[in-house]
Structures are given as structure tokens and as C-alpha cells.
Amino acid sequence: MVDFHPSAAEAVIAAKAREYARGTLAQQAGRYDDGEFPEGPARELARLGLMAIKSPTEYGGAGLTQVAYVSALREIAWACGSTAVTMAVTNMTGEMIATFGDDAQKDRWLRKIASGEMLSAAFALSEPSAGSDASSLGTKAVASDDGSFYTLDGTKSWITTGDRAGVVLTMARTGGPGAKGISAFLVDPALPGFGVLRHESKMGLRGSSTVGLAFEGVRVPTHERLGPEGIGFRVAMTALDGGRCGIGAQAVGIATGALEALVQGLGERKLVDRRLGLTQLVDFRIADMATRLEAAWLLVLRASQRKDAGLPMTREAAMAKVFATEAANFVCQRAMELATAHGLGTRGRIARALRDVRVSRIYEGTSEVQRIVIARELVAGLG
Amino acid sequence: MRMQHDETTAMIAKEVQNLVRAELADAAMKWNEGHGSAADALPKLGGMGLLGILASETDGGSELDDNVLAVVLEQLAIADAGLAALVAGHNIALAAGLRAGFGVSDASRDAMRACAGGDALLCWIDGRADGHLDDDSPAFELREGRLYGAVPSVIGAPTARYAITTVEQQSEFRIALVDLHGEGVDRNATAAERELVGLRSADAGPIRFDGAPVLADARKTGAQALGRTRARLAMAAILCGSARAAHEAGVRYTLERVQFGKPIAAFQPMQWQTADSTTELTGAQLLLGRAAASLVAATADAPDHVDRAVVAAFETARRVSDRALQMHGGYGYTTDYAVERPYRDVYALPLLGGTALAARARIAARLADAA
Numbered sequence: 001m002v003d004f005h006p007s008a009a010e011a012v013i014a015a016k017a018r019e020y021a022r023g024t025l026a027q028q029a030g031r032y033d034d035g036e037f038p039e040g041p042a043r044e045l046a047r048l049g050l051m052a053i054k055s056p057t058e059y060g061g062a063g064l065t066q067v068a069y070v071s072a073l074r075e076i077a078w079a080c081g082s083t084a085v086t087m088a089v090t091n092m093t094g095e096m097i098a099t100f101g102d103d104a105q106k107d108r109w110l111r112k113i114a115s116g117e118m119l120s121a122a123f124a125l126s127e128p129s130a131g132s133d134a135s136s137l138g139t140k141a142v143a144s145d146d147g148s149f150y151t152l153d154g155t156k157s158w159i160t161t162g163d164r165a166g167v168v169l170t171m172a173r174t175g176g177p178g179a180k181g182i183s184a185f186l187v188d189p190a191l192p193g194f195g196v197l198r199h200e201s202k203m204g205l206r207g208s209s210t211v212g213l214a215f216e217g218v219r220v221p222t223h224e225r226l227g228p229e230g231i232g233f234r235v236a237m238t239a240l241d242g243g244r245c246g247i248g249a250q251a252v253g254i255a256t257g258a259l260e261a262l263v264q265g266l267g268e269r270k271l272v273d274r275r276l277g278l279t280q281l282v283d284f285r286i287a288d289m290a291t292r293l294e295a296a297w298l299l300v301l302r303a304s305q306r307k308d309a310g311l312p313m314t315r316e317a318a319m320a321k322v323f324a325t326e327a328a329n330f331v332c333q334r335a336m337e338l339a340t341a342h343g344l345g346t347r348g349r350i351a352r353a354l355r356d357v358r359v360s361r362i363y364e365g366t367s368e369v370q371r372i373v374i375a376r377e378l379v380a381g382l383g
Numbered sequence: 384m385r386m387q388h389d390e391t392t393a394m395i396a397k398e399v400q401n402l403v404r405a406e407l408a409d410a411a412m413k414w415n416e417g418h419g420s421a422a423d424a425l426p427k428l429g430g431m432g433l434l435g436i437l438a439s440e441t442d443g444g445s446e447l448d449d450n451v452l453a454v455v456l457e458q459l460a461i462a463d464a465g466l467a468a469l470v471a472g473h474n475i476a477l478a479a480g481l482r483a484g485f486g487v488s489d490a491s492r493d494a495m496r497a498c499a500g501g502d503a504l505l506c507w508i509d510g511r512a513d514g515h516l517d518d519d520s521p522a523f524e525l526r527e528g529r530l531y532g533a534v535p536s537v538i539g540a541p542t543a544r545y546a547i548t549t550v551e552q553q554s555e556f557r558i559a560l561v562d563l564h565g566e567g568v569d570r571n572a573t574a575a576e577r578e579l580v581g582l583r584s585a586d587a588g589p590i591r592f593d594g595a596p597v598l599a600d601a602r603k604t605g606a607q608a609l610g611r612t613r614a615r616l617a618m619a620a621i622l623c624g625s626a627r628a629a630h631e632a633g634v635r636y637t638l639e640r641v642q643f644g645k646p647i648a649a650f651q652p653m654q655w656q657t658a659d660s661t662t663e664l665t666g667a668q669l670l671l672g673r674a675a676a677s678l679v680a681a682t683a684d685a686p687d688h689v690d691r692a693v694v695a696a697f698e699t700a701r702r703v704s705d706r707a708l709q710m711h712g713g714y715g716y717t718t719d720y721a722v723e724r725p726y727r728d729v730y731a732l733p734l735l736g737g738t739a740l741a742a743r744a745r746i747a748a749r750l751a752d753a754a
Contacts, residue, residue: 131712133642158713203716203723281740336730341516341738351580359716366712368652
């Protein structure tokens with residue numbers, strides 16, 4: 001029998017996130033939608049143990065599960081998408097250090113992430129010409145003759161909190177073309193040659209900074225290579241498998257916030273609906289929205305449970321992401337339509353949710369990429 | 384059945400299209416970033432006679448028809464839905480005011496002539512008690528020649544000089560003209576009130592009347608009903624234009640963007656999406672054309688044709704703009720590309736003509752009546 005109940009520890013951390021999200025963060029979210037980076041919330045998340053949920057306790061992390069992580073992330077996203085994406089990328093980067101890093105790397109970086117000494121961490125894979133086709137990335141990492149460092153040259157695009165991060169997990173090419181020529185590096189942004197390019201002006205998630213990064217002869221010590229040479233793409237795909245569950249959870253959280261705001265507002269407008277002959281139409285739409293979100297959340301939980309059990313979950317993560325993000329967009333679009341009709345404003349929380357949630361179908365692999373992943377996995381299973 | 388525009392309509396459409404390509408499309412990108420607003424383009428459009436499309440030449444207008452109005456709005460929306468919404472509200476209000484007999488008295492004559500010539504902007508406020516976009520009940524009360532009440536979002540509220548609105552006086556619905564520069568008018572908006580999900584260039588905002596004197600008022604006769612139907616037709620036209628802009632941008636991008644060694648247009652999922660979008664768009668445009676023609680001919684089923692055009696245009700615009708944004712990937716989420724704007728505008732356009740939900744309810748009610 002499938003057990004969808006969280007463990008006691010998972011429930012505790014989700015409750016902690018919920019209390020902060022509904023008690024404090026929700027009231028501040030409008031500010032971050034105006035473009036202010038959620039620095040205060042990022043520090044508070046670290047204090048609450050939410051920035052390194054899966055990192056080992058000996059390095060300051062919470063030592064919990066993927067289920068705990070997605071449950072907490074959903075609660076934070078309910079209140080503020082910009083804060084949630086900061087939390088997501090920081091946790092994801094920390095998890096990769098915990099998974100692929102050596103003891104010195106874990107000691108050096110994880111403690112700073114978990115304690116909040118570092119405001120956030122960043123994950124740099126995409127490039128101007130390498131979006132969905134990530135394995136074609138062009139950033140180069142050339143080893144020095146004495147083997148003590150690599151020199152990184154290239155440009156990265158759409159890097160979440162790339163200007164705020166204390167460490168940037170960077171994928172760069174150390175070998176030939178294709179996925180096997182890619183390695184992963186932990187780059188300290190204080191290194192000479194590391195530069196922040198333009199800030200993207202985005203439709204939503206406006207509190208979360210999204211920047212380009214320039215690597216111009218950045219000398220990264222060899223001991224900051226994450227794992228052996230050539231496993232960078234595997235690191236990235238591992239990160240994205242877990243990250244895709246996170247994006248699904250984030251999308252479900254944002255959409256749940258929009259749906260709850262809508263239902264609360266509609267309660268006072270039923271009389272008008274009845275007069276206009278809209279009551280059943282509105283009820284049916286709300287029912288569809290709630291049902292899709294529930295199914296989406298269960299897909300996210302299923303993929304997360306498989307990850308916690310050490311089972312293959314690439315297909316399940318892709319399914320969770322494509323279904324959850326499309327369901328969440330459906331919910332926010334319908335919520336906006338109903339909110340507009342009912343004079344609940346074409347602005348405010350639901351409008352913010354509509355704008356914030358849209359990118360969830362794009363980043364960490366578009367819906368189209370998820371479908372390719374799912375189909376390939378199915379075909380491979382037949383073989 | 385004619386599927387082509389007549390010579391005059393085609394010529395006007397071409398003129399507007401040229402203006403869109405030469406000036407308005409670039410200007411709209413700046414408006415979206417908060418530099419200026421769509422109202423900046425109104426003098427030019429006034430000079431082309433596009434702010435008095437439905438007014439007679441005697442009243443200072445261009446004496447054209449609803450088909451031309453729809454075509455002009457669709458073209459303008461290719462540049463910017465906010466601009467098209469401003470032009471729509473103005474033309475609809477002007478036609479309603481003239482039909483109600485405004486412009487005959489000394490008090491209203493100058494105002495109406497200034498509006499027909501494009502020297503002053505009018506906004507149109509129909510119904511919306513409690514801000515409900517589909518509620519026909521007037522939001523304003525008329526007592527002893529003065530208006531009281533509030534509406535949270537009106538397209539063009541901060542920039543318009545006059546408003547034509549439905550009002551309630553002792554349980555009777557009337558239509559009234561009011562000077563927004565006069566006493567008892569509050570158009571101040573908080574930052575939150577200005578932050579619409581879409582149509583940002585149109586400067587939508589609240590209007591509150593607290594004893595604002597009316598320049599003229601009249602029993603609503605057919606002016607309100609026709610104005611309402613026109614607003615719905617205008618919304619459908621703008622949705623079609625906005626969707627077309629997004630679709631064309633999407634197609635261009637799939638041809639330019641190379642991933643996995645070839646333009647993404649070479650991938651079947653992209654091809655299906657562009658094919659679906661162009662098919663749906665064609666259908667919505669044909670329904671729009673039929674609705675406009677029925678309104679010009681003043682047939683009894685014109686409101687039904689308009690509602691069908693509204694449902695098709697809304698759903699098409701929602702899907703087409705969504706696909707176009709998705710085709711752009713991360714670039715589509717940024718304001719550097721024009722596709723994020725149509726995606727948002729869809730959800731603010733009901734401010735002009737009500738929602739597609741209510742249009743569905745009306746269509747179903749007519750079907751039930753006919754059965």
C-alpha cells in the first residue's frame with residue numbers, strides 16, 4: 001500500500017515552514033514582487049533549517065528527506081514564489097555538494113549554506129545557446145600544466161541568485177563534445193575574472209534575481225572540482241531529477257495560494273453569480289482546479305518517495321514536473337479569470353501567482369523536455 | 384457571403400498596419416517598461432480619424448462602421464493591446480453618447496466634438512456594481528444631477544478627460560456624461576491599484592465620484608445595450624490581434640533558435656503547436672468577422688454572434704499566447720521579448736467587455752430559449 005503520510009520529522013519541518021509562510025512571509029511577498037531580493041526571508045529560512053534540508057547534520061544540515069524538502073518548499077511557495085525559488089536552488093546545490101563532494105568540500109561549503117552565512121547558492125548550467133540542449137554547453141575549463149587549477153572561460157545565462165550566491169556550482173567543458181566532456185566546479189564568486197552580467201527583467205518571480213554570469217580566466221583550484229572529470233552532466237542531471245520535484249512542489253504551492261485566495265474572495269460573491277447564472281460554472285471550475293492540484297501533489301510525493309528510497313526516479317520526476325507545473329498554470333489562469341470577473345482585482349495575489357508560476361514550465365527543463373524524458377524512459381523500458 | 388474586407392476597410396487596415404510596423408510596435412516595448420504610455424500615440428491616431436470611427440461627419444467623426452472599428456482594433460493590438468483598449472473605450476463611449484443625444488445641449492456639445500476630433504479622450508464605464516465585470520447594474524448613483532460611487536478599474540481612467548457611464552437614478556437606469564477634470568472626481572490610485580496584471584500601457588485605474596456634476600444625462604434607450612455589445616466585439620478584436628502578434632513572434636523565434644543542431648521549428652512538437660495556433664486563430668478571426676458584419680447589419684442575432692466571437696477569441700488568445708511564450712523558453716519570460724505582454728493582457732481585457740464566462744452563460748441561455 002502506498003503511504004502518503006509524512007514521517008514525524010517531515011511533518012515538523014513542513015509545519016515550521018507553514019507557520020513562517022502564513023504568519024510572516026505572506027505579508028511581505030508584495031514587496032519582493034516589486035523587485036526587492038528577499039534577503040530577510042533567505043536568512044530566516046536558514047535559521048529555521050530550511051536551506052539545507054537534505055544535507056547531513058554533521059555539516060549543519062537538517063539531514064532529512066526529499067519528501068521533507070518538497071513539503072517545506074510547497075509551504076514557502078504558497079506565500080512567496082521568489083523566496084521559494086531562492087530556497088530551491090540553494091537546497092539543490094547543497095545536495096549536490098553533499099552527494100558528490102569530498103569531506104573538505106562539504107566542510108567548506110555546506111556549513112555556510114546551512115547556517116545562512118551564505119545567503120544562497122547558485123547552479124550554473126544554461127548558456128545563451130545551450131538551454132534545452134544543455135550538453136552542448138561551451139564554457140571551457142582548462143587544467144593548468146601543474147594540475148593545481150582550472151581556468152574557466154565562458155558565459156552562463158538565467159542563473160538564479162547568481163549575483164547573491166556564496167558558491168556557484170558551474171558546469172564547464174574539460175573534454176570533448178557531448179555530455180561526457182563536462183565537469184562540475186564549485187566556484188567562489190570572489191575569484192578574479194568572475195563577473196555578473198545583466199539582470200533579467202522578468203514577468204514574474206521579480207524578487208528572485210536572474211543574471212548572466214561571465215567567466216573570464218577564472219582560476220578555480222582543482223580541489224573545487226566536484227567529483228572526477230567528466231561527471232558534470234551526471235551531476236547536473238541528478239540535481240535536476242531532484243530539482244524537478246522541487247519545481248513541481250513550488251508550482252503546486254503557488255497555485256494553492258492563488259486558489260485559496262480565490263475561494264475566500266468568492267465566498268462573498270455567490271449572490272451575484274446566482275443572478276448572472278454562473279454559480280455552477282464557477283463551482284465546476286474550482287472543483288477542476290482543486291482536483292488537478294491534488295493529483296499534482298501526489299505525483300510530486302511519489303517521485304520524492306522513490307528518491308528517498310534510492311529507486312530510479314527520472315521518469316517519475318519528469319512526470320511530476322510536467323503535470324504539476326501545467327496543473328498549476330491551469331489553476332492560476334482560471335483563478336485569474338474568475339477573480340477578474342468577480343471584481344477581486346486584476347492585480348494582487350492571484351495576478352502575482354499567474355506571473356510567478358509561468359516560468360515553472362520552462363526552467364529546470366521545459367515541459368517539452370520532460371515529455372521527451374518520459375517517452376525515452378518508456379521506450380527504454382520496453383527494450 | 385463575403386470573406387474579404389471592402390476597399391475602404393482594407394485601405395484603413397493597411398494604414399494602421401504600416402503605423403504599427405513603423406512606430407507603434409517599438410513604442411509599445413517602451414510603454415511596457417514604464418516609459419510613457421499608450422496615450423502618447425493618441426494624437427496621431429486622432430489625426431487619422433481613428434478616435435471618431437463611429438461618429439458622423441456632422442459630429443466631427445469619420446462615419447465608418449463596426450467592421451472598421453474591429454479591423455482597426457485588431458491591427459492596433461498587434462502593437463499593443465493597451466493602446467487598442469484605450470481606442471476601443473473611447474469610440475464605444477462616443478457612439479453611445481451620441482446615440483443618447485449628448486452633444487445637442489450647450490453643456491455637452493463642446494465635449495463631444497472634442498472627443499470626436501480626437502482632442503480629448505473618453506472612457507466607457509458600463510455596469511460593474513461592486514467591481515463585478517459581468518454585472519450590468521450601474522456602479523454609480525445619480526442624485527440631483529450629481530454622481531456618487533466607485534469603480535476599481537477603468538481603462539484610461541487616469542488620462543481620460545470625460546467619461547460616459549451608466550448610472551442609476553431612483554431605480555431607473557440612465558446614461559451620463561461627466562467631466563473628469565471637474566469637482567467631486569477622485570482618480571488617485573495607489574501603487575497597488577496601478578499594478579494591473581496586463582494592459583499596463585493603458586493606465587487603468589479607479590474612478591470615484593463624490594458629487595461630480597454630470598454634463599448631460601438621458602434615459603438609456605438602446606445606447607447602453609449597443610455599447611455593451613460593441614465593447615464585447617472590441618474585446619474579441621483586440622484578443623485576436625494580441626494573439627496574432629504572439630503567434631507571429633513565436634513562429635519567427637522557432638525559425639531562429641537553434642538547439643540540438645537545428646532550428647527548433649524542425650521539431651514536431653513545435654510544428655504541431657504553430658499549426659494549432661494558426662488554425663485556432665483563423666477560426667477566431669472568422670467568428671470575429673461574422674460578428675462585426677452582423678452588428679453592422681443590426682441583425683437580431685448580432686449579440687449572440689458577438690458572444691461566440693468573445694469565447695473563441697479569449698480561449699484562442701489564452702492558448703496562442705501561452706504557446707508562443709513556451710516556444711521562447713527562458714527568453715519568453717523576460718520583458719526583452721514581446722510575448723510575455725500578450726500572455727498577461729488576456730487576463731486584463733475583460734475590463735473592456737466582461738468575461739468569456741459570462742458570454743458562455745448568455746450563449747447557453749439563448750440556446751435554451753430557442754429550444
